[in-house]
Amino acid sequence: MAIFIKGFKFNAPVIFRKEEMSQIKLQFYTKGEMVINRDIENYIIRSDEKIMRQDVIGSILIINEMLGENPPKEVENIPLYVSNGAFVENTEKHLNRIINVYKSIEKGSSQEEIIRNIYRASSPLIALETLTNSTMSFIAQYTGIKGNNATFGNTSISSVYALQEASIALQTAPMVIVNSSNCAGDYSYLTNSSVLGYDEEWKESTGVACLLLGSQQNDDRTSLARITLVKNSFNIPNLESKGIERAWSELIPNTDANAIICSGAYSEKENQLDIDYCKKHNSNVYSHFSIYGNLGPSNVFFGIIKALEFIKKGSNIIDVIDRDVFGRESIIRVEKC
Numbered sequence: 001m002a003i004f005i006k007g008f009k010f011n012a013p014v015i016f017r018k019e020e021m022s023q024i025k026l027q028f029y030t031k032g033e034m035v036i037n038r039d040i041e042n043y044i045i046r047s048d049e050k051i052m053r054q055d056v057i058g059s060i061l062i063i064n065e066m067l068g069e070n071p072p073k074e075v076e077n078i079p080l081y082v083s084n085g086a087f088v089e090n091t092e093k094h095l096n097r098i099i100n101v102y103k104s105i106e107k108g109s110s111q112e113e114i115i116r117n118i119y120r121a122s123s124p125l126i127a128l129e130t131l132t133n134s135t136m137s138f139i140a141q142y143t144g145i146k147g148n149n150a151t152f153g154n155t156s157i158s159s160v161y162a163l164q165e166a167s168i169a170l171q172t173a174p175m176v177i178v179n180s181s182n183c184a185g186d187y188s189y190l191t192n193s194s195v196l197g198y199d200e201e202w203k204e205s206t207g208v209a210c211l212l213l214g215s216q217q218n219d220d221r222t223s224l225a226r227i228t229l230v231k232n233s234f235n236i237p238n239l240e241s242k243g244i245e246r247a248w249s250e251l252i253p254n255t256d257a258n259a260i261i262c263s264g265a266y267s268e269k270e271n272q273l274d275i276d277y278c279k280k281h282n283s284n285v286y287s288h289f290s291i292y293g294n295l296g297p298s299n300v301f302f303g304i305i306k307a308l309e310f311i312k313k314g315s316n317i318i319d320v321i322d323r324d325v326f327g328r329e330s331i332i333r334v335e336k337c
Contacts, residue, residue, distance in 0.1 A: 002227065003170060003215070003227040004214045006223060006224065007066050011061070011062055011207065016030055016031065017033070031184050031203075032203070032292055033054070034208070044060065055135065058181075058208040062179075064143060066177075070212055077146065079169040080140065080178075081163075081165050081179070082181060083162045083297035083301075084153035084182075148173075156263070162180075163230045171215070176212075180209050182208070184296070189202065195326065196242055196266060202267055203292075204294040204296070207292060209302055213227075226334070227335075232329065233247065235328060237327055246273075246274070246277045248281075257282060258284060260278045260284070260285050261319070262285060263287060263323075264294070278321070306320075315336070316336045318335075319332075
């Protein structure tokens with residue numbers, strides 16, 4: 001069953017900083033950050049804003065904006081599926097509390113006393129700030145969406161799972177919202193580089209995107225395009241290997257696409273290798289890495305939104321392919337209606 005795209009919104013990174021991770025090993029990476037407009041009507045209340053990551057705030061705002069432009073008949077019953085990336089924003093804030101505890105430990109303190117002091121130093125808000133499904137929970141709270149919902153995470157393949165779940169939901173629901181929420185930073189870098197290995201050109205960004213999906217083309221909203229294929233590989237990740245094996249050709253159904261949009265790299269070197277691989281199958285290849293770096297689960301939805309731009313300019317078929325940090329590959333085919 002085809003999935004029709006009715007609307008979309010995104011907030012892309014616009015500020016890029018070079019972050020130092022290790023003075024001893026001279027490790028750096030580039031981090032992209034979004035700009036949040038706090039002057040809009042019905043902005044996040046201050047008490048909630050204090051415990052929200054930037055990607056959570058960004059997700060709420062773009063979904064409210066999208067619903068404002070595409071008001072459904074019944075917001076309350078819309079299914080909501082969220083793909084979530086890294087879920088810790090200010091690593092140093094949390095770690096500093098623990099470091100200060102160890103600095104204050106007196107000689108001869110028992111293990112019980114040390115553990116008690118660590119728990120006392122841990123803010124009760126940490127659970128809310130780092131909850132893996134906090135994006136989905138806060139979206140529901142601020143939009144009134146109470147339909148079937150789920151959070152998938154925390155690599156880029158989670159967006160593929162969200163689309164697959166949306167396809168199932170559209171068998172009974174007229175509309176579905178999917179949202180991707182990625183939080184770049186030290187935690188994300190440390191987590192993902194431990195899998196792939198450090199690269200001096202490492203680049204990743206915070207970014208959010210959402211799609212309003214429908215099952216029928218002929219309704220009261222114009223369809224921007226349709227998703228005709230959502231497929232992923234079933235290779236089991238080899239946690240002992242850091243090499244990248246490209247096998248997208250096994251997922252691409254034919255050579256009908258006007259262009260390929262690829263993502264998954266964390267460094268310019270790997271990005272160029274991805275592009276070179278894709279050019280063996282299609283002469284027109286696009287990657288957003290040079291602009292944003294890796295967007296985690298937002299890679300896929302940013303790719304779909306770029307595909308809509310290609311289709312608006314006259315293309316008929318665009319293949320959006322991605323590879324997550326564990327090497328799991330996927331393809332989403334977007335076609336003109």
